[in-house]
Amino acid sequence: MDIDGVEKLMRPGLAAMRGYDPVEPIDVLERELGRRIIKLDGNENPYLSSPRAREVLARFPYYHIYPDPLQRNLRQALSGYTGFPEESIVCGNGSDDLIDLVLRLFVRPGEEVLNCPPTFGMYPFTVSVCGGTLVDVPRVADFDLDIDGLRSAVTERTRVIFIASPNNPTGGTVTRNEVLELLRAGHVVAVDEAYYEFGESSVAALVPDNPNLIVLRTFSKWAGLAGLRVGYALCHERIAAYLLKIKQPYNVNVAGEAAAIASLQDVEYLRGNVEKLKRERDRLFAQLSQLSWMKPFPSQANFLLCRVAEKDGAGTTTAAKRLRDGLRKRGILVRFYESPGLRDCLRISAGLPEDTDALLAALEEVWNEA
Ligand SMILES: Cc1ncc(COP(=O)(O)O)c(C=O)c1O
Structure with missing residues (x-):
């Protein structure tokens, strides 16, 4: 039997189904970009796990x-x-x-x-x-x-x-x-x-x-x-x-x-980290709200979704995607979605205070050149 025949035995629908869009592994990216990555695309916890664990x-x-x-x-x-x-x-x-x-x-x-x-x-x-x-x-x-x-x-x-x-x-x-x-x-x-x-x-x-x-x-x-x-x-x-x-x-x-x-x-130690991340999420919200071209949505999680305004005459790629790409070149990862209704948005995970500072500085830079 050839492989086409084997494929025909599969459940119909699975061959055509869209796979899950995973975030890229950090070590692969660090190798590719040759620098330390600030990872704000996976809603992970930058304070690591508990020392006891x-x-x-x-x-x-x-x-x-x-x-x-x-x-x-x-x-x-x-x-x-x-x-x-x-x-x-x-x-x-x-x-x-x-x-x-x-x-x-x-x-x-x-x-x-x-x-x-x-x-x-x-x-x-x-x-x-x-x-x-x-x-x-x-x-x-x-x-x-x-x-x-x-x-x-x-x-x-x-x-x-x-x-x-x-x-x-x-x-x-x-x-x-x-x-x-x-x-x-x-x-x-x-x-x-x-x-x-x-x-x-x-x-x-x-x-x-x-x-x-x-x-x-x-x-x-x-x-x-x-x-x-x-x-x-x-x-x-x-x-x-x-x-x-x-x-x-x-x-x-x-x-x-x-x-x-x-x-x-x-739990007390881990709750302390949660509080730090909530503070950082809220600081990021306040800072992004100052930018006329960013609209962050209120969040009860460890990330913010932000709508990015379009720039006149900037082509077909959305400003959100250009920001994602520009940030990536600077070693900062945020999440962009191709799905309808989200193409003008970025999702940014709450990180360490220095990650927020680096993100805010880079965002302005990328926006001005994009
Ligand atoms: C809403 C939601 N549910 C579940 C998960 C996955 O959680 P777990 O790592 O426990 O599989 C995520 C991870 O991003 C999530 O956003």
Whole structure:
């Protein structure tokens, strides 16, 4: 059989599907640009992980042993952190893994998942991989959710609605009442609170009374463990039992588990870093607001989305893209999106104070020459 024949055996749709647009690895870029990179494109934590987590990993004696498929120690530690019983907690290889598990649990090929763009690209990606049908209900002015639009998009084939709160890349949160309205529509509402620690709001308190609500969280952002991949879901204990049953047995590896537990013993230190990043986000917001050609949107996360004005007679590339390219040449990475509605925007992660200073200086320079 030749490779064309093999390709014909694949599930139709997967060959044509659009892959996920990942950010570039820092070491590859540092080699390419030959300089230190200021990385403000991945919403990572520049304060690194907790020293306690790094110490535990350096001395960890069991790398040769498989992890606990039932994640008992980590779920117990998370129970202390969240106030949820262990039976209502399931951990994943990052919250990306939980997005995948939720869709695999509820969505059969052809069934529908509601998505509210602009939002996190893993929802459309994962819906495609599991053969579901994505139904986009775009956000309205200033990126608020279109609750009426969502209600009227519900059909008998709807299974899940995904809402990121705070939303990536727009930074706003969903309200408790909006979630309650969506829960009433009778399908699963997955609220992705990856940036929960940077904002003031959560809908997790609604989980005990609403078995169709699943809240997702992660250690990637506040705890600086993006590279170790640990996320978790808070949900009804029966849903948690199904998620535990269908997940890969060793989805959270021993290093991720040990580092996450150590982080939960170092919450005060990590909260200090979160506060520093919130201050830097707010300082960046204030500084960008001074520029007549930048409009930052308020954010409850560790990043800001900014709309960039167009310059007269500057060609077809958007000013946002030219800024991204100019900053990149100076070793500063920010996120630009080709997707409709975002081509005039940049997403900038909160960084160290010196990163903000370097960014602000470079932005003016690039704008003046672009
Ligand atoms: C809204 C949202 N959810 C989930 C994730 C992924 O989190 P994790 O690293 O736990 O897979 C991200 C990462 O950028 C995100 O923005």
